[in-house]
Amino acid sequence: MSDFQVTCIIPDGQDRDRRIDSIGGTAGGGWKLKLDDAIHHIESGTHQFWTVAKSESVWIIVAVRNGKKYLKTTADGLEPNNLLALPSCT
Template sequence: MAKRAQIKCINKNDRYNPYERITHVGGHVTSQWKITLDDAIARIENGEWEFFVGGGGLLTPEVNVIVAESPHGNKYLKTEADDREPNNLLSLPECP
C-alpha cells in the first residue's frame, strides 16, 4: 500500500514554463522532508507514494497530485482538476 504525504512547499527555478518550473517538493510528518521532482515522479509511478496538497477544510480541500506529461514529453507534477486558481502546487511557499 502506498504511503500518503502532503506536499507543503516547493522549490522552483527561474523558468516561466510551468512544466519545467518545480525542482523539489517537500513537507513534514514527523520530520521535514524534501525530494527532487524526478524522485517524486518515480515514487508515484512505482506506487510507493501518493501525494496531495491542501487538506485544511472547506476552503482548502485535499487535492491529489498526479504525474502528467507536457506536449513535449516532459513529465511533471500537477494537481487533479479542482477548478481552483491559482495553481495549487505553484502557489505553495518555498521549501527551506
C-alpha cells in the first residue's frame, strides 16, 4: 500500500453536493486522480491518501451521504471542509 499526500483538489463545479472531481499532489512531479478512482484505491486498500489540516496530518477516508460516496478527512465532521479548503490543482 502506498501513501500519497493530497495538496490540491479540482472542485466539481457548482453542484449542490459540493463533490470534489479530483484530488492531486506534488509527488513525482505532480499527479491528479479522479474522485471515483481515489475512492476505489482507498476501498481496495491499494493506496492511502492524507493531507495537512491545522498543522496536523490527517487521513482521507470514504464517506457516504445521500447515497453518494465522497472523500473527507478523519478530522472533518459531515462536510469535507479540510479538503474543500485546499487550493485548486493547476
